[in-house]
Amino acid sequence: MLQSRPNETDFFKSNVLGHPSGLFVLFFTEMWERFSYYGMRALLVLFLTSSILGDNAGWGWPRENALAIYGSYTSLAYLTPILGGYVADRIIGYRWAVIVGALLMTLGHLSMAFEFNPIFMYLGLCLLVLGNGFFKPNMTSIVAQIYEKHPEKKDGAYTIFYMGVNAGAFLGMLLCGYIGESPDWGWSYGFGLAGIFMLLGMLQFYFTQNIFGNVGLKPTYDGDQVKPINETPEEAKKNPFSTFDLTVISIIAIIGLTWIINDPMSKITDINLFNFSISGISGNTLSICIALVLFIFILIKRILQYTTVLRDKMIAVIVLAFITIFFWASFEQAGGSMTIFAKDYTARILEGNAKIGFNIANTLITVVPLIIITFVLFKLFQQTFKKYAIGNTILLSSFIIVWGLVIFMLKAQYADVQAEVPATWFGILNALFIISCAPLVSKIWESKYNPPATFKYGIGMILLGIGFAVLAYGASSIPQGAKTASVSMMWLVFAYFFHTMGELFISPVGLSYVSKLVPGRMIAIMFGIWYLAIAIGNKLAGTMGGMIDEITAQYSMSTFFMLFTFIPIALGIFIMMLTPLLKKLMHGVH
Structure with a gap:
């Protein structure tokens, strides 16, 4: 696969803190996506296990059921990137994959905001899993392409990008957690807030994407040749997957996915796809053991076909x-x-000096990182605002909302006689x-x-x-x-x-x-x-x-x-x- 590249000299002319401005467009897009992912994740188990009575009622699920659906959701979120990366690499390109993924996740969070209806909750989780599959692998692929001929800058670039990931996770758990757990707001507003920032992140990326030149556009092919970059001629002997290999892999995938979905479904409904037993072994256990044995078999078979090294x-x-x-x-x-x-x-629940100490610490760990990120935003504006006014205006609107929510949260905490630390706060x-x-x-x-x-x-x-x-x-x-x-x-x-x-x-x-x-x-x-x-x-x-x-x-x-x-x-x-x-x-x- 051959894909056209931007004019790298021009691309690296516009820089922020020693890196191309485009890296910081990715930084903020990834930050808002992680904001939405971790903001929702912080609330999911709490919402499912909270009592169906009270000021901020949840679904009152047993903890086992809630953690089953949590485990299936996070598990599938790491499987779909395999498919999303393939589709982007072969069909639509990295940039459109990011946009499609962000749109699906926006719809997923919006659906979860209607948390009173189970159908919308399950639909939202499905959309989030699919959207994550398109988004997650292709953001890092764009970073890799930008620095393909600048390896000396790659470590620094990924460090900055990783900081964006953690800044988003920090703000998402802090603000979505606070809003979702607050009886004055509630779970719907917490889930909805995650969706708002995912939407803003998508729009900011869409209206600023021309900054990447040709990076991440729909791939073009020159045959189907992939140049090995770090193997000897002896290692370069290819071992294509046989029809038998692909059949076994398909069986493993079907059993595995069915098992992941069936686990929470069998606990929260009367539907159990593995409701049988053989020689006293439950169908649930038997099926996953079969998948595991087949996986080990195909792994050993494939490994034995390669050179010793x-x-x-x-x-x-x-x-x-x-x-x-x-x-x-x-x-x-x-x-x-x-x-x-x-x-x-x-x-x-903190009172007296403990409350004062927490309020001061919480203010510092919230405001100081936000000031640093706002400074990065200002440096980006200096380089790109005139050329990408719409995207930067959307990004500015995002920060205005964040600062407003942070000030509101801190003001409310200082005003209360007691400080009740949200359970989601520890995640930050x-x-x-x-x-x-x-x-x-x-x-x-x-x-x-x-x-x-x-x-x-x-x-x-x-x-x-x-x-x-x-x-x-x-x-x-x-x-x-x-x-x-x-x-x-x-x-x-x-x-x-x-x-x-x-x-x-x-x-x-x-x-x-x-x-x-x-x-x-x-x-x-x-x-x-x-x-x-x-x-x-x-x-x-x-x-x-x-x-x-x-x-x-x-x-x-x-x-x-x-x-x-x-x-x-x-x-x-x-x-x-x-x-x-x-x-x-x-x-x-x-």
Whole structure:
């Protein structure tokens, strides 16, 4: 595939903070998309589990049911990018894929704003999953194309882009969470606010897209040749998928997708697509085991067809992907069981000096990042406002709304005699700690102390486990089977800190090693396997989190969190012990 490129000299003339202005158009588009995604995610489980009575009534679902649908939603959100990336690469181009994805997500959030009707809620989740599939992979593809011939600037570009991701997550959870949890507003306004900013992000991108020149337009083809970029002639032997391979993969995909959808559907309705058993084994368990066996079979079959060196590198990727499954299964408790813990088991009502301290801290961590982002906006306006007035005006309107909501929120918090910290507030700590700590971790990776992949993964998993150990200790005073409690909020703050440090050691590293270990022509399929691992982890997060009531009733809340302590720490030690083996399998890749 050959795609035309912009005049790069002209493209890099207009710059902001040393980078092309176009990067910051992507920065703000991605920021508003992450605003909407994390804003909605922060509310979903809380809304589903909130009582059907009261000032801000929810659906009153059991926690297991709510976490089942949460797990399926986040899991599918990591599977659809495989399809969305293919459609963009082959048919419509990256830019139109971003616009289509943003439009679908806007409609999804709008649908969820009618939360009183289950049909609109489920339709909204489906549209969000499909829209995410078009949007997520193609934003990063545009960044990659912009810097294709400027690799020396690529690390800095992705760092800036990643800051946009976390700025959006921070503001989305803060404002959608506050509006959605407030009885004066309610869930519909929280879901609707996410949709408003997704719409504004889409319009800003649409009216400013000419800044990218020809980058991201509909692809043109010169045959079907893909130039290998990092493999030897011996490794370049192609092994196309046979009809048998594709048939097995199709069967796995059908079973897997059906299982993901059936899990919450069987809990919240009378419909169960796997309502049978064979030799005492339930159809639900049997089906996913069959899919797993077939997946392992086709994976081994494919790996054995490659040269020894390439086979070794692919095995190394698969080992890291296996650890990734358990990382996300634990880390994604943030939107599930940890959100429930924040809502029902944490002392969130502050008075006196505690209230004053929280108000000051909350003001600083809200206003200071927003001032910095507004400064970036001002620098972008200096370069692009005259040429792209409509897109920039839409972006300016977005910031006016954000500043208005922030001032309204802070004013209301200062006016109240008591400060009730929203349960969704704790979610912003992840983004806050990333923004604060990412530069330090990045410096370590660039220094002589840069550890091998296995130690990065091992340390990351251990830090993740320590975060849950903190929660387990903090929850030790909660009686067995208790539905509510009031433990110190500091346990959640410490837990999020350790989880974020674990994420910085693992999340940005994984895709980097995929790109280093496999040749260019295989990047897409290995990224697909990587996203599949993340999707499985997200689904496991919902399934395991859904056991919170059962484990708490039979044992204790501490026992529930200790499970997420021992498993990551054990896997972290295990992967570090594999260092000599994986070093050999990587054949010199550091």
